[in-house]
Amino acid sequence: MRPESLFSVFKPVTALKGIGPRIAKLVERAAGLHVIDLCWHLPSAIIDRRYAPSVAEAQPGVVATMTVTIDAHSKPPNKRMPYKIHCSDDTGKMALVFFHAHADYLKKTLPEGEVRVVSGKVEKFGNEIQMTHPDHIGTADEIAQLKAVEPVYPLTTGLTLKVLGKAIRSALEMTSSLAALAEWIDPAYLAKQGWKGWREALLEAHAPEDEAALDPLSPARQRLAYDELLSNQLALAIVRLSMRRVKGRAIKGDGRLRQKVIDALPFQLTGSQETSLQEIAADMAEPMRMLRLLQGDVGSGKTVVALLAMLNAIETGGQAAIMAPTEILARQHLATIEPLARAAGIEVVLLTGREKGKNRTLILEKLLSGEVSLAIGTHALFQDDVEFKALAMAVIDEQHRFGVHQRLTLAAKGQAVDILVMTATPIPRTLMLTAYGDMDISRLPEKPPGRAAVETRVMPIERLDEVTKALKRSLDGGGRVYWVCPLVEESEVLDVAAAEDRHAFLQKFFGPKVGLVHGRMKGKEKDAAMAAFAQGEASILVATTVIEVGVDVPEATVMVIEHAERFGLAQLHQLRGRIGRGDKPSNCLLLYASPLTATAKARLKIMRETDDGFLIAEEDLKLRGAGELLGTRQSGLPEFRLADLAHHGELLATARDDAALILDRDPELESERGQALRVLLYLFEREAAVRNLRSG
Numbered sequence: 090m091r092p093e094s095l096f097s098v099f100k101p102v103t104a105l106k107g108i109g110p111r112i113a114k115l116v117e118r119a120a121g122l123h124v125i126d127l128c129w130h131l132p133s134a135i136i137d138r139r140y141a142p143s144v145a146e147a148q149p150g151v152v153a154t155m156t157v158t159i160d161a162h163s164k165p166p167n168k169r170m171p172y173k174i175h176c177s178d179d180t181g182k183m184a185l186v187f188f189h190a191h192a193d194y195l196k197k198t199l200p201e202g203e204v205r206v207v208s209g210k211v212e213k214f215g216n217e218i219q220m221t222h223p224d225h226i227g228t229a230d231e232i233a234q235l236k237a238v239e240p241v242y243p244l245t246t247g248l249t250l251k252v253l254g255k256a257i258r259s260a261l262e263m264t265s266s267l268a269a270l271a272e273w274i275d276p277a278y279l280a281k282q283g284w285k286g287w288r289e290a291l292l293e294a295h296a297p298e299d300e301a302a303l304d305p306l307s308p309a310r311q312r313l314a315y316d317e318l319l320s321n322q323l324a325l326a327i328v329r330l331s332m333r334r335v336k337g338r339a340i341k342g343d344g345r346l347r348q349k350v351i352d353a354l355p356f357q358l359t360g361s362q363e364t365s366l367q368e369i370a371a372d373m374a375e376p377m378r379m380l381r382l383l384q385g386d387v388g389s390g391k392t393v394v395a396l397l398a399m400l401n402a403i404e405t406g407g408q409a410a411i412m413a414p415t416e417i418l419a420r421q422h423l424a425t426i427e428p429l430a431r432a433a434g435i436e437v438v439l440l441t442g443r444e445k446g447k448n449r450t451l452i453l454e455k456l457l458s459g460e461v462s463l464a465i466g467t468h469a470l471f472q473d474d475v476e477f478k479a480l481a482m483a484v485i486d487e488q489h490r491f492g493v494h495q496r497l498t499l500a501a502k503g504q505a506v507d508i509l510v511m512t513a514t515p516i517p518r519t520l521m522l523t524a525y526g527d528m529d530i531s532r533l534p535e536k537p538p539g540r541a542a543v544e545t546r547v548m549p550i551e552r553l554d555e556v557t558k559a560l561k562r563s564l565d566g567g568g569r570v571y572w573v574c575p576l577v578e579e580s581e582v583l584d585v586a587a588a589e590d591r592h593a594f595l596q597k598f599f600g601p602k603v604g605l606v607h608g609r610m611k612g613k614e615k616d617a618a619m620a621a622f623a624q625g626e627a628s629i630l631v632a633t634t635v636i637e638v639g640v641d642v643p644e645a646t647v648m649v650i651e652h653a654e655r656f657g658l659a660q661l662h663q664l665r666g667r668i669g670r671g672d673k674p675s676n677c678l679l680l681y682a683s684p685l686t687a688t689a690k691a692r693l694k695i696m697r698e699t700d701d702g703f704l705i706a707e708e709d710l711k712l713r714g715a716g717e718l719l720g721t722r723q724s725g726l727p728e729f730r731l732a733d734l735a736h737h738g739e740l741l742a743t744a745r746d747d748a749a750l751i752l753d754r755d756p757e758l759e760s761e762r763g764q765a766l767r768v769l770l771y772l773f774e775r776e777a778a779v780r781n782l783r784s785g
């Protein structure tokens with residue numbers, strides 16, 4: 090239960106004065122649903138209104154706060170001309186200028202003969218000093234309020250700074266009920282950093298006095314970032330602890346099945362595959378639960394490592410399951426794993442959303458009776474009616490598509506299931522921590538031998554003609570081509586339309602050998618299209634990003650990505666990983682439409698320069714900030730409001746150590762500081778973790 094002290098700040102934004110339903114929608118879009126979200130919405134810039142010159146001194150182009158006497162209103166002769174208000178002080182005359190003015194309103198706020206304070210940008214028009222649409226107008230005694238540094242917040246269309254600023258001010262006022270919250274940061278660390286209390290830091294972050302106060306490394310912002318990171322690390326550590334608390338079992342197979350598979354492999358395991366397998370086996374042999382991440386770039390050969398690890402569990406009489414994020418991938422795993430498993434005399438079942446009716450019932454029976462020991466599937470493996478006789482090991486492929494919650498659901502299907510999470514996206518170390526805490530990690534930095542290099546070229550879409558000519562040459566030489574179509578934000582329908590158009594265009598050029606696969610096709614159609622490409626019946630495959638992860642056609646040597654500027658680095662890297670899987674040299678063509686933003690330019694440059702996934706991930710982090718990396722929203726990676734991992738990486742490391750220490754001393758968060766930390770978890774909406782505490 091959320092502590093009562095926090096109730097007020099978790100009210101909807103409509104609880105704030107002056108926020109009706111219409112404005113609320115905009116405020117929600119800009120900042121979030123609750124009062125507290127407005128508090129987390131920190132200024133991105135400032136407007137310094139402290140410059141208060143006389144009319145004669147006023148510098149054009151500068152924001153100024155000026156005290157003037159209103160001399161006369163002059164209505165424009167026609168509607169296209171602005172409404173002017175003539176003013177003066179002892180040193181000279183100036184004019185306030187309004188377009189589309191409401192004369193009544195102006196007469197009231199700027200009455201003739203009175204003194205008013207106006208704040209806005211000073212301009213010079215001919216010889217006249219002017220201020221067009223002052224940002225603020227006040228009476229003479231309001232000058233202190235106006236002559237200040239005003240925070241500027243990120244806005245959204247239709248929302249003005251005035252409205253949002255006011256909402257944020259009243260949200261901050263509501264935090265006064267939180268003034269008495271006990272400190273959750275270790276006092277020694279707090280003192281060493283010279284940080285203030287949580288609420289003071291918050292108020293300070295919203296009242297920047299100068300540009301320096303906007304720096305992520307300013308004390309107030311660091312303190313808030315630390316709070317957020319600590320809540321994240323503590324939550325992960327709690328979940329992990331509660332998983333570990335369930336005693337695991339020591340899994341130590343005799344190797345007989347694994348040996349058969351190794352003998353059947355058409356290749357030798359790489360050094361890093363061997364090392365990872367040793368690490369995994371050692372971990373499984375421990376009487377504790379395994380929670381290990383297998384991290385390896387696209388094509389590094391994770392699947393066979395997963396299979397051998399699963400066989401270890403099966404050798405001891407247990408069952409194992411591997412779960413992929415998409416249907417296509419699950420089927421591909423089946424295609425890879427089944428023949429190898431057969432070599433070891435192991436039956437495999439596939440369970441996805443498409444197994445229905447009798448067939449599904451039969452599969453479920455086999456899993457429940459233990460007749461089948463190896464299952465491959467998608468989310469369908471999570472469903473409540475899926476039961477295993479003795480699930481001992483679960484592999485989760487392409488983890489970033491799943492959330493922590495799903496990871497735990499599958500684990501709950503067996504007793505003390507050992508978990509291996511596989512990710513193809515190289516995740517920078519800093520981000521790793523935020524998503525997985527201090528999970529054990531095995532890496533496959535080495536690629537299987539015999540892979541030819543991929544050359545990447547970047548060119549404008551206007552050169553499409555050249556591209557198709559080059560494709561022709563490549564196809565004549567027996568090559569196979571992926572053609573990835575633009576990503577249209579949040580619209581699968583538009584994605585599909587673009588892909589269909591391109592498909593038609595390429596068919597005109599290359600005839601019927603052009604295939605198409607997209608997310609709106611039925612499962613069977615998709616499979617058929619993929620299979621036709623894999624077998625070479627289609628030599629060009631036009632696709633939306635459904636082919637993004639894992640798909641393996643070693644004969645493919647060309648990857649064309651249209652509107653490459655719309656993709657993130659991680660995604661481009663994933664896509665490019667589809668080629669260069671065989672022994673022929675491959676080409677990746679990144680087609681872009683101008684104009685390129687600076688970031689897009691930088692992304693394409695990195696793609697051209699390197700194919701080191703870890704390097705790309707680090708660069709991506711720098712370019713985008715962690716929040717966006719990997720498409721956080723769908724990914725289960727946390728989004729941070731206050732922390733920016735490009736700047737707060739060190740704080741993250743400290744937060745991780747701090748979280749470990751806290752749980753070591755006070756695993757149930759029962760001490761005084763423990764109680765304060767619980768509030769912190771609620772404040773950052775990590776209550777799921779609190780439920781993992783015994784007295785949660």
Ligand code: ADP
Nearest residue numbers: 356357358359387388389390391392393537538
């Ligand atoms: P990913 O890590 O992207 O999941 P896969 O497991 O799909 O990579 O492996 C990519 C390809 O490399 C597959 O065709 C697989 O059979 C092959 N492969 C895996 N390990 C080796 C190896 N040691 N030597 C040669 N080829 C390998």
Ligand code: MG
Nearest residue numbers: 391392513639
């Ligand atoms: Mg894979």
